[in-house]
Amino acid sequence: MANANLRRTSMCVGLMLALLAALATACSHHHRRQETLNEREYATYRGAGTAMISGQVTHTLSNGQVLYGSACQVRLTPITSESSRYMSDVVMSGGTKPWKADADAIWWLEQADDSGRFRFKEVPAGSYYLTCPVAWREPGGGTRERILWAEATVAAGDSVDVAVSR
Numbered sequence: 685m686a687n688a689n690l691r692r693t694s695m696c697v698g699l700m701l702a703l704l705a706a707l708a709t710a711c712s713h714h715h716r717r718q719e720t721l722n723e724r725e726y727a728t729y730r731g732a733g734t735a736m737i738s739g740q741v742t743h744t745l746s747n748g749q750v751l752y753g754s755a756c757q758v759r760l761t762p763i764t765s766e767s768s769r770y771m772s773d774v775v776m777s778g779g780t781k782p783w784k785a786d787a788d789a790i791w792w793l794e795q796a797d798d799s800g801r802f803r804f805k806e807v808p809a810g811s812y813y814l815t816c817p818v819a820w821r822e823p824g825g826g827t828r829e830r831i832l833w834a835e836a837t838v839a840a841g842d843s844v845d846v847a848v849s850r
Contacts, residue, residue: 725764729790733808735838739846741800741816743832747823752800753832756816758848759783760792760804763811763835771813775831780817809840814848 737760741753761767766789774781783789794802796816814836819829834848 725766726762726790729762729808729810731808732806734841735807735809736803736805736843737807737812737814737836737838737846738801738803738843739814739834739836739848741796741802741818741832741848743818743820743830743849745820745823749823751818751820752798753796753816753818753848754798754800756796756800756818758794758796758802758814758816760794760807761813761815762790763813767813771815771833775815775833778830780829780831782817783815807838809838809842811835811837814846816848 741756741758743751743753745751761783767783770783773779774783792804792807794804796802812835813833815831815833817829817831819827821827832848833850834846836844836846838844
């Protein structure tokens with residue numbers, strides 16, 4: 685009887701260890717796959733480029749008044765599966781949560797001037813999201829926040845002008 689209990693206990697411990705090993709392998713495999721995907725998606729954006737993306741940040745209030753994104757920090761982010769997920773889950777749903785710090789990610793930051801104008805120089809050819817968090821006072825009172833955004837695609841040596849306003 686004692687041998688049967690010992691065998692049963694050993695078998696349970698063995699199964700638990702096998703399950704833990706399988707879980708650890710599955711998790712590390714998925715993590716490696718995501719790192720490979722990020723590396724592949726960001727590869728073309730890692731070097732210096734010859735394109736330029738410029739534009740203006742504006743927001744139109746419900747009463748028609750146009751506000752300029754003066755001194756707002758504009759982020760230029762390559763369109764990848766990770767950045768598209770953030771845009772879909774946060775920005776397009778009206779959220780204001782900042783993009784997570786991702787060591788593999790690539791982005792550029794520029795400060796908009798008093799009229800909301802910005803310029804990114806020496807950008808690699810590709811497709812990008814431009815985002816800018818803004819806050820404003822409504823005409824009737826109260827403060828609102830939002831991340832304004834746009835998309836841009838630029839070829840090597842080209843210049844593109846973008847309105848960041850959504």
